[in-house]
Amino acid sequence: MTTSAQRPAGSKVRADLARSWLLIPATKPDNFRRSTEVDATIIDLEDGVTPDDKPGARQAVVEWLSGEGTAWVRINDATTPHWTDDLEAISSLPGLAGVMLAKTESGGQVESTRERLTEGTPIIPLIESAMGLEAAPEIARAEGTFRMAFGSGDFRRDTGMSDDAMAMAYPRARLVITSRAARLAGGPIDGPTISANDTILQRDCEATVSLGLTGKLCLHPDQAQTVNRVLSPSNHEITWAQEVIDDLGADGERVRDGSDLPRLAKAKKLTQLAKVFGLR
Incomplete structure (x- = not known):
């Protein structure tokens, strides 16, 4: 019997409904293959890679997505030269499922990214600052935006807010309402839980659900089972x-x-x- 804590091994959930989004540093190609527990994989070329390591990591992504591999890719933000390098390298790769745009702060950044990608490639803008949150309606309506995501760690650093659920309720709820008003394909993806404690992860996932977000970033594949269970109908x-x-x-x-x-x-x-x- 399949319960709400499980799903068939190897099954694939559409990206608009995906619950668990696993971030994998591009410097670790041995981990690129998607775990059967994870709904979606994002290979990270941004915060998970130091500037000196970005060229080599980018080449690893190219090799993976040019062969049998498929994944989303988190690219560097549009204010850095790495953004152009990332897009030139991955834009037409057959295995590119979509792009997560780091530190998005305007709809124009989404549209500029879309112009450099193969037509129809979905983009998930990652909102990580007060400026990004203020521009959320514009970003949500930008051509190319697929779902929104919340970079909670960088957002707290930018604003000085704590990780208390009450403190984070406003930005999360705003992304939910903005996404719905823009008629996006899916609800927002919440930021990751840093702690390896499953009780804390469960608590954070319950807060995610209570505010209407429908996905969550994961830092380790072991988090996916709890995320999928809590973000699914009980x-x-x-x-x-x-x-x-x-x-x-x-x-x-x-x-x-x-x-x-x-x-x-x-x-x-x-x-x-x-x-x-x-x-x-």
């Missing part, structure tokens, strides 16, 4: 959803009042997610 939610659909009808033929329609819509969404994630 057994209780799946059972509730089926009961609502049975009661009201899949097409709403037994709806009794105005409150039934939102419940039915939520139930159908939970049921669809459970199906996508291989849960029952």
Whole structure:
């Protein structure tokens, strides 16, 4: 039996619904192959690589994405010369699933990135500063933006805010509302949990869900199982959803009042997610 803590080995979740996003430094090509527990892999050419190591790391990415490999790539921010070098190297590689743009602070940066990529390549702007958060509506509506992501560590460094869930509620909620208003393909991806303690990771994932974010960056593949479990419909939610659909009808033929329609819509969404994630 498949539970809400599991999904079939080797299954692939669409990027708009992906929950766990594993960051892998580009200096570690032996780790590029995607773990079956992880929904999406991001090879990191930015913070995970020192300036002196970037040329060699970039070449490792080129070799991986030119062969059998596939992954997203976090490129350096648009204010650095590394941005141009990254895009020239990876823009047309067959294995490039998409790009995460570090330290995004304007819609123009997204659009300039899009112009240097193969048409249709999705971009995830990473919001890591007060300026980026203030420009979030513009960034979300920029041509090429696929989903938003929250660089919580750099954001705290930029603003002086703590990692307390209450302190981080505003930027997270703003990205959720902005993403929804811009009709993006998926909800925002939350920043990573630094601690290796699974209790802390569980707590952070619950905060992620409570504020409406639908993905989370991971720093180690072992984090993916907890992230996927907490960011998926629970057994209780799946059972509730089926009961609502049975009661009201899949097409709403037994709806009794105005409150039934939102419940039915939520139930159908939970049921669809459970199906996508291989849960029952």
